Amino acid sequence: MPIDIYDDSDARHDPPGGEARPYVGVLFECCGVYARVYRRPDVPQYEGRCPRCLRELRVRVAADGVNARMLRAR
16 A cells, blocks of 8 residues: 655654654656655555655665665656
8 A cells, every 4th residue: 555645744654763764755747746755664665656646656675776865757
């Protein structure tokens, strides 16, 4: 199930213990909006949706991946 990415300042994004959850910044070119997409600790991918049109996004985490923290979704 996709993660809620609408309000990235909400305290529920922080796990118990105060550590910040990993995220990537995504520019959704479909609607021209930016959002943070968070990763759950038990899933090896980032999952989210465009905040306007709700198009799904999945970004896998892999050893041979990129180091970029800002991405564009087309």
